[in-house]
Amino acid sequence: MTYKSFFLTTLLSFFMLSPAYAKNYVYLGGAGHIGINKDRVSLDDEKYEKESDLLGTNIRLGVLLNPRHRIECSQSRYKLKYDDASVFNTGTDTEEEITGINLNYIYVIHLKDKNYKRIKPFVMAGAGYYTYSNSADKFKDNKEDLEGVALNLGLGFYFLINDYVELDLAYKGHYIKWANMAVYNKEYEIEFTEEIHTLSIGINVKF
Numbered sequence: 001m002t003y004k005s006f007f008l009t010t011l012l013s014f015f016m017l018s019p020a021y022a023k024n025y026v027y028l029g030g031a032g033h034i035g036i037n038k039d040r041v042s043l044d045d046e047k048y049e050k051e052s053d054l055l056g057t058n059i060r061l062g063v064l065l066n067p068r069h070r071i072e073c074s075q076s077r078y079k080l081k082y083d084d085a086s087v088f089n090t091g092t093d094t095e096e097e098i099t100g101i102n103l104n105y106i107y108v109i110h111l112k113d114k115n116y117k118r119i120k121p122f123v124m125a126g127a128g129y130y131t132y133s134n135s136a137d138k139f140k141d142n143k144e145d146l147e148g149v150a151l152n153l154g155l156g157f158y159f160l161i162n163d164y165v166e167l168d169l170a171y172k173g174h175y176i177k178w179a180n181m182a183v184y185n186k187e188y189e190i191e192f193t194e195e196i197h198t199l200s201i202g203i204n205v206k207f
Contacts, residue, residue, distance in 0.1 A: 015092040030059045031202025037080050042191040052096075053116070056198060062106075064206075070106040075099070076128075076174075078196060098194075100130035100174070104152055122170075124154035130176050146192070148178035158198075164206045173197050 033056035041048040056079065062072035080096040104126030111119065128150035135146040156170025178192040 002128070018085070025064045025164075025206035027062045027064070027204040027206040028060070029062070029201045029202055029204035030057065032057055032168075033076075033078070033198040033200045035196065035198030037078070037197075038195040039197075040193045040195075043189075050082065052082045054078050054080050054196065054198070058102075058200075058202075060202075060204075061202070068108050068110065070108065072102075072104045072106055072124075073125075074102045074104070076102060097131060097133040098130055098176075100128045100150060100176075102126055102150070102152055106156075108158065118160040120158040120160065122156055122158060122168075124152065124156075124172070125132035126152040126169075127173060128152055128176075130174075132178065146178050146181065148176045148192075148194075150174045150176040166204050166206075168200075168202045168204065170200050170202075172200055 034168050035056075037052045037054045038165070039048075039050040039052075041050075053109065056077060058074045058076040060072050060074035062070050064070050077099045078097065080098070082094045082096075084094060104124050106122050106124045109121040109123075111117070111121070130148050130150055132146035132148070136144050152172070152174055154170050154172035156168055156172075159167040159169070161167065174194075174196040176194040176196070178194065180192040
């Protein structure tokens with residue numbers, strides 16, 4: 001089973017099972033991200049690192065299993081902006097794009113102080129499937145865009161506006177292991193990992 005098939009199967013199971021377990025709300029939301037991206041590339045015992053700025057967006061659908069526990073799936077899109085050539089180029093192409101789907105578990109902490117009853121800290125962990133857009137064009141031996149799996153971690157705060165609307169401010173990190181790429185008539189393989197660190201601001205609407 002490929003990475004993509006695994007995640008599509010998992011997400012389909014999530015959509016089928018979530019209504020049965022959701023005791024409170026289903027919510028729909030989105031967020032904007034700003035942050036940095038770190039590439040680490042290894043080719044024939046030579047290692048390279050490159051850093052870029054990024055801007056991103058995501059849309060998400062979540063289920064509140066109870067007031068403390070949530071399951072959330074999301075689709076993310078990140079634009080990477082390099083100071084010079086990107087990790088795949090030696091020319092003047094300084095922008096790249098990666099997209100992904102994520103399935104995350106969120107634990108919400110309820111503060112005992114009544115003065116902060118509308119502020120809810122949370123921690124997040126999960127996994128994702130990502131695609132490096134147009135990467136197939138960079139290497140003649142690769143017919144499909146680069147795919148990878150991600151470990152997702154995050155923490156932040158929910159700010160409850162009312163019973164149906166909440167804002168969130170969070171740090172989120174993705175640690176992506178891309179599939180190895182064969183180049184130069186399959187004589188060498190490139191090992192490629194990526195770290196994404198973002199600050200995000202979002203909104204959820206509960207139904």
